[in-house]
Amino acid sequence: MVDQKTAHLQLPLPHLDNTIDEDCPRVRQALTQVDGHAEQTDRALQQHDAALSILSEQNALMGVRQDSLERQIEQNREDIASNVPRPATPDKLGMVQIGQGISVDENGVISTEPVTLATPDAPGTVQVGEGLEVTLPTEAAEGEEDQTPGILSLGVHASENPDAYGKGNFQFYGHVKLTDDFEEGTAAKDGVAISAKGVKDAWDRLLNLQSEVVITSSGNWIVPETATYAVTCIAGGGKGGNGSTGVATEWTAYQDNNSGGYSYGKYQNHGGNGGGGGGAGQTITQKCNAHQR
Template sequence: MTMPYSPSRAVYEGNDAATRFPFGFKVWDASQLVVTLTSPDGATTEASGWTADIGASGGEIVYRHEAAPLPAGWKLAVTRNMPFTQEVNLVSASRFDPQVIEDALDQATAERQQVKEMLVRAVILPATSSETPQDVVQAVYAARDEAQNAGSAAQAAKTAAGQSAAQAAASAAGASAAIAAATATAVTAATAQADRAQSAANAAEAAAEAAADDARQAVAAEIGKASSEADRAQSEADRAQMEANRAQSLANVGPADADKLGFVKIGKGIAVTEEGTISVTPIDVATPEKAGIVKPGTGTIITGEGELSVSYWDAFPPFVPIPVWGVKFGGSDGRRAIMPGETSAREDWILCDGGNNGKGDAVPNLTGRALLGASISYVAGTTGGSANHNHTVSGSVGATTLTTEQLAYHAHYYTGVYERYTGDSGGFLEYLATGATTGAAGANYAHTHSLSAATNTVTNLMPYYALNFVIKII
């Protein structure tokens, strides 16, 4: 529940009848109350022997003065007497009881309301004042006493003057006519003295009124300042109430998870002190055996906002040729790379053109070349290959019919068979064979075979896109 502002004081005047005195501000125990008595002569003391009936937002004091109701002319005041202590201990990562938080905030608000009520009755000096409140009070009392003394002196002078005039008049009535003139003179002098005394009394009374007005104005100014301070205290109370409402909201939040915000349990290496301060165990530099702080390396920096930023060209490893789109060149020898998006040449990045790297060595010459993985047949660092190649033609021709003259000179041997009849009627048929050679032919004339073919230079290149190769040197 909320706790609206209520004055932390209830004042009553005795009437010879009342013994119960209600109050409308919240307290939690009778020890948080003070009952004060002021007698008719202005003496103030703390009352004793009273009891209290306490309710939800106030209560009632039961008091009898010397076994009787409070007499007329006496005053009784009931005020708060908060202990100004904080007994609630909230442990981190645990559930908070909203009622405990509510009671603590209400008691803190009651303390501020008590202070505000006291400030309304207090003398508050400007921040630049060198006086103390006691000095101001004593000065007001001194002015009051001086005015009272001046008034008393004027009244005494007036009374003395009146008595002198009466005595003079009595003397004049009983004196002879001879001294009538003297008596008249005395009366006139006494009257003048009385008038002067009256004037002095009036002046003293005016001075007393002026001093009283100054005192009232000073007190009114201090009361105005006290009211301002009270308003500021009320603003602080309102702000505290807002914080209480926020604390109430937080009390219902619960633990955080992947889908919603909430309370987070402190992990390893982090602790919360009793005062609510978060402390972190220092982390050493990381090693291969344990985690720790890591220092950013070459090309990596951490911004003021804690963001890790990488400079790609600074972080890239050296001695690795890479093709870069949009690179330009300048620098000390016109061969230093101006990377895309930059305006200055990087002296540690150089074109792979076979030239000097500025450190006594030559960079690889990758102009017009593609990279080939090294092997036994292709030793690292060697070059070869060609952009073009030629074709060699070889093969056989078709059949050619030779003339007799084109044949080698030669002859063919053959065997002939014929019949021969022997005897008369008793004879028989005989077959005989004989060999012979044909006439020679051929003149060994030469002959030719015709072959027609054409070759040309052919490119070896696949479809390509040319980029400049650059390499980082150290």
């Protein structure tokens, strides 16, 4: 007969008839087996605890690794987001597209095409020279529009050489030099033009408008319409009277010539009465303005 409560120990139960003879050895055996089983149980529990401890440490380590992995994943997301292709700007790196004049090979190496200089018959690369301006890439201020770079235009220019920018003359349009001096010995063929001041100076010189003009002879004159004119007419005197007949006197004079000798000469004196006076003249001064008919 076996105890059903401790079937796993396989402990025989004492028989009712031999409890004294058989029970003591069986109890000792049973206790020994129980002790052995308890030791096994303790060892199993210790192994179990050690395994649990290892599992706990591994779990903690896995938690740390999990946190690290999550942080790495988040960092990777940020890196991916920051590395999304964006167009390059003057201040930041970014993606660019290969445009005209640039080539790229299968290894991603880019290079420029050979430069072709511009000619009168074909487009090409030019250098901005004297007298020309070109717009440069600039950052516009707030509220202003960016100007388009690369626009070529005629800049502020001047030169002492008349042929530097195309001399103008009486036949062709071009650059001319202005002068205020109307007496300068140049002409339209020399690319020289007179200024408004030069024209006024010539006009003033022609009419002497800076002071009174006295004209003492008859004639036709071109005069400014806005001037005030003082016309003076002076009448001539009357005809003089006839002179009287002159009286001639002749005499002989004796003269010492300081040489110890004498000489004789003849002198004549002629005279006549004056003519009659002219008639009284008349002076009339009239101020007037010119009127257009």
